[in-house]
Amino acid sequence: MNLLSVSHLHVNFQVKQHSLPALIDVSFTLNRGExxxxxxxxxxxxxxxxxxxxNLISKPGYIKSGSVKLDNKExxxxxxxxxxxxxGKRIAMIFQDPMMTLNPVLTIGQQLVETIxxxxxxxxxxxxxxxxxxxxxVQISSPEKRFDQYPHxxxxxxxxxxxxxSVLLLNPDIIIADEPTTALDVTIQAEILQLLLAICRDNGVALVLxxxxxxxVSKVAERTLVMYAGQIVEEGPTLEIINDPQHPYxxxxxxxxxxxxxxGQRLNQIKGSMPSLTERPTGCAFHPRCPYATDKCRQESPSFIYSGVSSVACFMIEDMIDETDRDEDEQL
Structure with a gap:
């Protein structure tokens, strides 16, 4: 049985008279220690x-439909x-900016003891x-001294x-780490990632990075979900996605x-930008930025199809697989 199961999750934001989709039919599972x-x-x-x-979505956001189960409990x-x-006890979160999480007027020790x-x-x-x-x-030097210091x-x-x-205090089953190294320099980023990886391995904790x-991601995750405009567009083993990406995004x-x-060369970039909630295009949401888009992409939403060990929502990949299958049938 999966530790965490997310099934057909839809999340909307109510803006004036309109309910705008932020997550659309998101499904995935997470095993213990994965x-x-x-x-x-x-x-x-x-x-x-x-x-x-x-279930920390605050208004105007709300879970419209779908399921999130932990050990089969909704x-x-x-x-x-x-x-x-x-x-905190079963699922703990690490946020982007620790100064937004830590209380500036309480010592480190006061905050962590209060959590326990x-x-x-x-x-x-x-x-x-x-x-x-x-x-x-977590490799903090002189922890007794840090206990009495303030975040600043x-x-x-x-x-x-x-x-x-702080997230380890209650021995959670899952850690959700939301861009945990964004505000740090490259050297410190690597140290934090290695620390997270070691903690998860040593304690059998599942991680959502x-x-x-x-x-x-390639340094930490075993499996990767690629999201675009509120939908998962590709999912598979991380090394497979890094070495042989299927979706144009x-x-x-x-x-x-x-x-x-x-x-000395300019960095590559994807033309255009992510659509806002109010300007979501018809069909495949990525089609305005996709170099391979066809009329079908502009009118219809692709379903997931297996390509090797990954699954991808893309008509181009679907057509390529169909063509390969036809060639193989002809050879037979």
């Missing part, structure tokens, strides 16, 4: 999906008290010992380590990586 990535440009719906998993129907038992004691009945001394142990586990006294990388320590960077993301361009 590491997956959700990739796409800003506005693709990655963070909305992450928040929807733990999260979308839970009341606030039931969700509080899940959030809000979910358990242990005393302050034991909570303090657990906190210091977790700070040590720590570097960006150190603050992100504190956030990782939200990122716009396939280069980052995935190809564009890979070509836009700095290492795909010679020194």
């Amino acid at each position: 590491r997956i990535a959700i990739v796409g440009e800003s506005g693709a719906g990655k963070s909305v999906l992450g928040f929807s998993i733990v 999260l979308t129907k839970m009341n606030l008290r039931q969700l509080q038992e899940v959030r 004691r809000s979910h358990t009945k242990i005393n302050y001394k034991d909570a303090r010992n657990i906190t210091i142990e977790k700070l040590h586990n 006294e720590l570097s960006g990388g150190m603050r992100q380590r504190v956030i990782i320590a 939200i990122s716009h960077d396939l280069g980052v 995935t190809q564009g993301l890979l070509n836009a990586l700095p290492q795909m361009t010679l020194p």
Whole structure:
């Protein structure tokens, strides 16, 4: 049985008299200890999906339909008290900016101890010992000293380590990491990613990594979901998607990586921009930016089709597979 199962999830935002789709028919599963990535440009719906998993979508957003199950228990129907038992304890989140997560007027120790004691009945001394142990586990030097410091006294990388320590306090089954290295320099990014990877491997924790960077994803995730305009357009093993991308959008993301361009040349980019919720095109949402778009792409939405070990929603790939099948039949 899957640890997490998301089925046909639709999330809308109510804007005046209009209900605008932000997630459209999103489905995927996550096994215990598995590491997956959700990739796409800003506005693709990655963070909305992450928040929807733990039912943290706030108005004007709402879950229109679909299912999110943890150990076969439906999260979308839970009341606030039931969700509080899940959030942090079963599913924990790491956000982009640790300064938006940490309270600037409380010490690191006060915040982490409060997290433990809000979910358990242990005393302050034991909570303090657990906190210091977790700070040590995320490779924070002098954890006893950091315990009494305020967030502004720590570097960006150190603050992100504190956030990782905070999500480990209650031994969650799943960590959702929403662009956890965006505000950090390259060296610190690598350290944080290696730390996340080691924690998940050592503790059997499942990871959902939200990122716009396939280069980052390739170092951590076993499986990748590529999102565009609120929909998953490609899914498969990460190495397969990196080495043999099927969807034109995935190809564009890979070509836009700095290492795909010679020194001194302009970086590659996908022409156009992500459509807004109010300007979603008909047919395949990517067709205005796609170099292979046909009239069919402009009028109809593609369904998923298997291509090797990946699945992709693209008429071009569908036509290529059909043509290959016809050639093979003719040879027989």
